[in-house]
Amino acid sequence: MKQNLRNGFYKKPLALSIAAAMITLATANVQAKNFQLGDFDISFDSTFSAGTSWRVEDRNWNDNVGKSNNINNGFDFSQYHPILNVNPNAATVWNGAGSYSTNSDNGNLNYDAGKTFSKLIKGSHDLDIRYENLGFFARGMYFYDFEMMDESRAWVNPSSAKVNDPCRDDDARDQLCRDIRLLDAFVYGDFDIGEMPFSVRVGQQVISWGESTLISHGISELNPVDIARLKAPGAELKEAFIPFGAVWASLGVSENFNIEMFYQYSWEKTVLPAPGSYFSTNDFAGDGGQFNNVQLNFASNPDMDLDSLVTNLNALRAQILNGNVAMADAAGAYVGGFPTKLTLRQEDAENDPENGGQYGLRLSWFLPELNDTEVSLYHMNYHSRRPVFSGITADFGAEALGHDVAMLATTEITLDNYTDLQAFSRVELDYIEDIKLYALSFNTAIGTTSVAGEVTFRQDEPLQIDDVELLFAAMPQQLANDLGRTELDGISQMPVFQGGERANGYILSDTIQAQVxxxxxxxxxxxxxxxxxxxxxxxxxxxxxxxxxxxxxxxPGTGRNGGIAGKEGLEIALQDGVETNPFPSAFAWGYRFVGKLDYNNVFAGINISPKIVFSHDVNGITPDPLFLFVEDRKSMSLGLGFDYQSRWSADLSYNSFFDGVGTTNQLEDRDYVSFNIKYSI
Incomplete structure (x- = not known):
């Protein structure tokens, strides 16, 4: 009998009913092509699909677009210059509508209501080759998004006059726009150790532990996710989970007790939405973010993307070479125009962890006397799949400024050498090592209802410090340190760092998560x-x-800091007041509901399945990078699925995001409709 490639030997009495409830992102139930070649049993199946998604809701200009990017404010930045002409000034811009950050709105600005944001074709193939008790399994996929690759985006950066292109970066293009990729690729074997069945897999694989279905950050956090694939038309979980290199083994010690273990030898990260893609709410964190920079000054000046920065730096260079700006004055012009207005996000800003040192153990008991209950205990040591932000502080000391002015006077600034400038603060993305996880899971039945759950304890999990506190430590504090701006000294809740120092932007905390x-x-x-x-x-x-x-x-939505103790006057001067949205809380919770009706053979052998998925974050806000609950945030998906002989299928859905405290729901204006059709053989 063919091995189940996703599960070990432990019994899963509720697997069928849980799988039936996973009605979103489900893999089509197809029969693979099976044939024999000598002593080899070969299975091969393929799925081809085409789909599209289009926005059906206009932008919420008042809440979800930065003030300086809000075209309804009527600001004219055509004559704006970061040194010579900073009009409209901060007071004028802050009087306009919009948010106090332009670091989260490219994904909103790039797509107009009524326009598609994805027109996708894709294919996926599974190959399983088995010889006696040994086998090899591989899965691959490819896709091409005509909207992202061949069409233009709606927003033009006001500083560079360039269209924002999420596919410009090579890595972002592979994630979002087109790619051919190998997913799973592992060898496996089934053996007997005495009377105990033993199974092993070695290679790129997904390890399915835990009982959570819709709420993330549980035991299944072990598996990184490609969020772009998860949100694509016709998405399937097998395409969204990112396999990693590991050795996995399962031993059936007895009929009712099973041991599983893995050792991960190749770390993989969760892939964040590419900046400027439809579901992105951060313009610099994902791949390609280096082209956007991190904008300072709370939306009081227009976005200065990397092209604009390079152009303006070379314009200052020309003024120095022409003698229009004296070398003695160049440093002041440089500081006022550039490193006080933005933070650099270098292409190599990610600090990846070591590959090794990741492992896990699962002990599972099947208890027939307790109504066929399965109970499992877990321990894992793993490296974070999600990044936290840290920084290198700005350096306004004489040596750093002297270096930068000399570089401007002697060298043309390009996309290849701008990172040699020393005065700028820089953001880095850290993936923290050695998070320890201890967990318990169960599944059983109470009457005619299947019940499953898990409790997870994590030790030393990284949590993101408010990004404004990090930015205050990285830039304004350095004006106090080196340029005499004493009123800015100590404005951050973080410790005081010196110029050019690294500032860790996270704390390590223990967390407990439970779900049923x-x-x-x-x-x-x-x-x-x-x-x-x-x-x-x-x-x-x-x-x-x-x-x-x-x-x-x-x-989410905390574009300003929550107050500067003892320096309340600076709250107005620096950021036009204090943040009114709530900051993360110690506890948060929510629920997810799924309902599906199956109408079989409605006409000509076609099955129709209407469905609803509703999410409600009831109370509290989880800190980044957990991305779990945001108080009062809701979403709903209404879908209609069609299936013909498990070969042809189609899905049509309307997806809505709404409510949330203040402006914390950053997707509340991005309702969309999605349609796809699939053929499986």
Whole structure:
């Protein structure tokens, strides 16, 4: 009998009902092409699809677009110059509508209502070759998005006059626009050790541990995710999970006790949405973010992207060479025009962890006497799949400024050498090593309802310090350190760092997360042959959350800091007041609901399945990079699926994002419709 490539030998009495509830992003139930070649059993299946998604809601200019990028404010930046003409000035811009950050709106500005943001074709193929008790499994996929590759975006940067292109960066292009990629590729074998069945896999693989279905950051955090693939038309989980190099083994010690272990020898990261893609809410974190820079000054000046920065630096260089700017004055002009207005995000800004040192153990018991309950205990040591931001502080000391002015006087600034400038602050993306996880999971049945859940304890999990506190430490504090701006001394909740020093932008904290999933198959209902519902409720507690008056952590929509103790006057001068959105809390929770009706053979052998997915973050806000709950945020997807003989299928859905405290729901204006059609053989 062919091995189940996703699970070990432990019994999963609820697997079928849980899988039935996974009605979004589900893999089509197709029969693979099976044939024999000598003593080899070969299975090969393929899925081809075409789909499109288009925006159906206009931008919320008042809340989700930076003030200086809001065209409804009528600001004219055509004569703006970072040194010679900074009009409209900060006071004028701050009186306009919009948010106090232009670091999160490219994904909003790039797409007009009524326009497509994806027109995608893709294919995926699974190959399984088995010889007796040994085998090889591989999965590959390819895609091409005509909208992203061949069409133009809606937004033109006001400083560089260039269209923002999310596909400009090679890595971002592979994630979002077109790619051919190998996913799983591993060898496996089934053996007997005495009377104990033993299974092993070696290679690129996904390890399916845990019971969570819709709420992330549980035990399944082990598997990194490609978010662009997860949001694509016709998305399938097998394409979204990123396989990693590992050795996995399972030993059936007895009929009711199983041991699983893995050692990961190749680290992989979760792929963030590329800056400027439809679902992105950060303009610099993902691949390609180096072209946008990190904008300072709370949206009081127009975005200065990398092209604009290089152009303006060379314009200053020309003024120095022409004698229009004396060398003695060049440093002041340079500081006022550039490193006080933006932070650099270099292409190589990611600090990847070591590949090795990641492992896990799972002990599973099947308990027939407790209504066929399965209980599992876990321990893992892994490196974070999600980044946190740290920084290199600006350096306004005489040596650094002398170096930069000399470089301007002697060298043309290009995309290849701009990172040699020393005065700029820089953002770095850290992936923290050695997070320890201890967990328990169960699945059982109570009456006719399947019940599953998990509790996860993490030790030393990284949590992001509020990005404004990090930026205050990285730039204004350095004006106090080196250029006599004493009023700016100590404005950040972070410690005082000297120029050019590294500032870690995170804390390590212990967290506890719990969630429970209820799945019920109702049988014939509303004229359908089957009604399936799923309810998943989860919450997370930050065990040693700092008080907000000591250290605030980062959450969505917090474009300003929460107050500068003892320097209240600076709150107006620097950022036009204090942040009104709430910052992350120690506890947060929410729930997810799924409902699906299956109407079989409605006409000509076609099955139709209407479905609804509803999400509600009830209370509290989780700090980055957990991305779990944002108080009062809701989303809903209404879909209609069609299936013909498990070969042809199609899905049409309307997806809505709404509510949220203040302006913390950064996707609330990005409702969209998606359609795809698939053929599987």
């Amino acid at each position: 999933t209820l799945t019920h198959l109702w049988g014939p209902s509303f004229g359908a042959s089957q009604l399936t519902t799923l309810l998943e409720v989860g919450g997370i507690d930050i065990r040693d959350m700092p008080d907000q008056d000591v250290l605030r952590l980062n959450g």
